[in-house]
Amino acid sequence: MQQPKICLCLTCSTLAENLEVLEKYRQWIDMAELRADYLSDDERLYIRRFPAMAGIPIILTIRRVVDGGVYKGGEAARTALMARGLAFASQDTTKNFAYIDLEEDLDVPSIQDAALAFGTRIIRSMHNMKDTVTDIPAKMAQIRKTGYEIPKVACTPRSLVDVSTLFKESAALDYDHIVCCMGLFSIPSRVLAERTGSFLTYCSPPGVNVDEALTKLGHVDPIQLNTLYNFRAIDEKTELFGITGYPLTHTLSPNLHNEGYRTHGMNAVYIPIKSDSVKDALDFAGILEMKGLSITVPHKEDVLAYLDSVSPEVETIEACNTVVCGKTGLTGYNTDAEGFEKALLAFLQVKNLRGKRVAIIGAGGAAKAVAYAVHKLKGRACVFNRTLSNARLLAEKYGFKYAVLGMEDQKLLEKYSWLIIQTTSVGMGAGENDTAADPIAFYGFTGSEQVYDIIYNPEKTPLLRRAEEAGCRICNGYSMLKHQAYKQFELFTGVPYEN
Template sequence: MGSNELIKPSVMVCAPITTTQQSVSTEQIVNGMHQAKAEGADMVEIRLQCVTNFNPLHDLKVILQNKPLPVLIVDWQKWEGDENMRLEALQLAVELGADFVEVELKAASCLQTLVEHKRNYNSHGKMIVSCNVDGITPPQEELLQLVAQMQATGADIIKLVTHAADITEIIRIFYLFSCCRVPLIAYSVGERGLISQILSPKFGGFIVYGSLAGNTIPGLPSLDSLQKAYELEHVNADTKVFGLISKPVSHSKGPILHNPSFRHVNYNGIYVPMFVDNLEEFFSTYTSPDISGFSVGFPYKEKVLRFCDEVHPLAQSIEAVNTIIRRPKDGKLVGYNTDCEAAITAIEDALIEHGYNDGGASLSSPLAGRLFVLVGAGGAAKALAFGAKSRGARLVIFDIDFDRAKSLACAVLGEVQPYEELVNFQPEKGAILANATPVGMHPNTDRIPVAEATLGDYLLVFDVVYTPRRTRLLKDADAAGAITVSGVEMFLRQAIGQFNLFTGLKAPEEFMREIVLSKF
């Protein structure tokens, strides 16, 4: 213990069986350990303060004699009893074969006693000293001082946990891995801290926490996603990082599509959700060439243009970017739009499939001359508007922000109407309806943006929302006899375009389609 030579263990996934918000019985803990093993965890964490009516001798025996996986026993965070009883419980955990025992930095005085006890019982358990920093993540210097203080205790492993108020704080966590002389566990909790778990193996982390099914913990990826989407055993220092910039971001299906696709073509990349509050601070912080590109989601597709060094002409004309590449030769950020062709070709192909292709003799689009009713005027709506205009459609646009809708209508030579008139709007026969707003998105799935009675007048209804896959709008339109196109189809096609830009390789289109059909 206390060697200056850095050990680099392989990545282990740890599932917390107990959290500070719940009290559980030893029977529930044993069941949870077996569930964790079935879901792909390599080890489990058990907080003693959460064990119902904790009886050290009985409960530790039950837990440690029935463990199907290595166990990390975490000391009480707040201890108001006899310190000798506390130490005896931890010594008992060592005797009974706990694989890891974690004590807080402020209680590290007991460490040498535990180490001696470990030696007497010929235990191979590792000692962890931890520090949980409340409030905003401290400056880099303070974090380094904390790390040095924990290293000085002589622990086998040190652990630092912060609470991320902003994703930009996490860069400080990643830096710590390069400065530590012993194995380090370091991460930020909360939704904005998610990437501190997923990306830690790239920077030298060796324990990643994942939540059990049915026991979601903010900021922790699920064990299922770690096993099926991220597969962190493939992540190393050379792994290229791609992030989805959005707020919120937890709904995204991008990781379950892009990550398996990267591996399918043997590309060393990882795609992660990034909860971003402030674009300017984000782009001024994440400047590393390791971050090779971004997807851009709601509500940033328009705002992100000013942070791009260059913008592709199509994206410039649409004034919306959904893909950014960091050009390797000079590090410049180049913005693209793959939404436009993805949405319009999805609509066109559905019309052609149903025989609306102008008899097959014309090269013009089946959208040519049709009324295209667009709900929304944001980034996704702009892509649809410019795509529809390029195919010869006539546009009428509705948005809660009338001025924004008017501006878009002017750009595509369309008509604008007040949003409150949408429920009374009577389309001409053969019109196309496209919803490009979050209306109907999970969890508010029971809303539609137009009057249900008008749906039968539309030839085709398209919904940019893809969570859920079949929105209420699409279900009602289908019942009214309209052709329906899910946002899933647009999502797949824009993702294929992104994959090509991200990797410089040809996307495995059939493989990606199979994932979408099976997972969405």
């Protein structure tokens, strides 16, 4: 199988606008798909001109609404438009459409014969906008009418299990084919098209002229494909790593890890793997023979049940954020504690927390790593959590106090406010004025507090913004992310991130 191509979807209303988008991304792509269903009625009359204007291989697609497109005309009009796109073929085939996308149930011999005569390959596609497709080889064989056609299956997995099945079933296909996942679990199939043997992967430009529905299909930005995921260099020898969690909407871990691989000249890639089940993520990693996984919320505690061995830190903290997949099985580590300790000491400009009263907000997997580090640094802490029993379990482990996170224990929070550490996911991705995303909105800052929020997206959560306005020193979790990622990188590769 050849290296998968990068295909840019063009969804503007005019040919000129589409050409402008194509020029902007030309260096990052191999071909483009002209979505003629997005063109205005007048512009559709001139689609035949576009391949010569573009200067790269172009797919002609006029997608029906039922298949995720926006074409609302009748089938006779759509067929006539396809014929217009193929008409007056040039002897210079680069000026013709290189491909035409025809749905599996569209059987128009004249279009098919014209495509064959003019050297235009047919992509024979099926789309399931609501569910996955099982038995990919059988489905491909069913929709592939001739050996000249490229069968395409685009489906919408309901879980990572469906994605795992797609990878297993697609890898064995020994002819040109296209497979892609849409929706929440789409990214692995888009970035790792080489592993499914897909002929191409679709991408879309971010921002202007991108239809919201198309974005929801899971298309990746073409620049990200190249500069973040190093798509063109992925081959059968590429080592795979990733981060798993749910909803996994705001993570910079791929940026850090993939930059490390590039700096050290490693043939490796690190991708986001959204999953609401850590078992599904580990199974997926096994199918793709991945070398390591970063574990984030909400899986840092659940993952323990599936590990073959753990580091002393994991055994004490009872939370794991790093899994190394080796010959002896799955080994769990916790780099959050070390990353947090380094980041915190740099922020506070101290050597330890001896004699300092610290409030830890939350009692989940991240809080466990933070509590471990605070105890190691000799701090005196109180754990505040909405569920008191969880706060007690964590606090008693280190001889800390514990309390309910609410106005009833505001006085205690004031007492432990020299340093306030926010460890929950509340505030992640929040807007500037989203007061509901402030886990201690009831607390009035005096300006003497130092506030650390482990969230780094946004740069300033509503909590940090409010604390800063009151005169407090603040720090977000980006430095913690970097330090823990550097340690993960070393565990994954055996090489220090920074020499």
